[in-house]
Amino acid sequence: MPNVTFSSPKLKKDITVYATAGDCSTLLSVAREHSIPVDFECENGECGSCAVQVIVLENKTPLGVNLTEKEKIALKLSGRISNEQIEAAERSDVPPPWRLACQFIVRGEDILVKF
Numbered sequence: 876m877p878n879v880t881f882s883s884p885k886l887k888k889d890i891t892v893y894a895t896a897g898d899c900s901t902l903l904s905v906a907r908e909h910s911i912p913v914d915f916e917c918e919n920g921e922c923g924s925c926a927v928q929v930i931v932l933e934n935k936t937p938l939g940v941n942l943t944e945k946e947k948i949a950l951k952l953s954g955r956i957s958n959e960q961i962e963a964a965e966r967s968d969v970p971p972p973w974r975l976a977c978q979f980i981v982r983g984e985d986i987l988v989k990f
């Protein structure tokens with residue numbers, strides 16, 4: 876069961892929640908379920924308003940590294956990610972610095988989410 880810790884100037888302190896094991900929720904739906912004020916608009920990977928920094932807190936190969944096609948476009952357009960970072964994620968499982976909360980699927984690993 877992964878711990879998802881949210882950290883933001885919008886919060887009085889960091890909040891850690893437990894995502895349900897085997898659940899394939901998006902990060903945005905986990906945030907909303909726990910009333911964490913992550914921005915969003917389209918919920919479809921197009922507006923980029925839900926961009927968050929995701930840091931994997933475990934010393935094993937990160938899961939779900941690959942960006943969706945929509946994430947690549949939205950994050951590149953907003954200047955949050957480079958072609959090199961996309962390539963590193965796809966070729967070498969290097970986690971990209973930014974994700975879209977409405978596209979990122981929470982898997983069985985502890986993460987820190989900054990927004």
Ligand code: FES
Pocket residue numbers: 914915916917918919920921922923924925926949975976977978
């Ligand atoms: S809410 Fe629009 S890209 Fe996630």
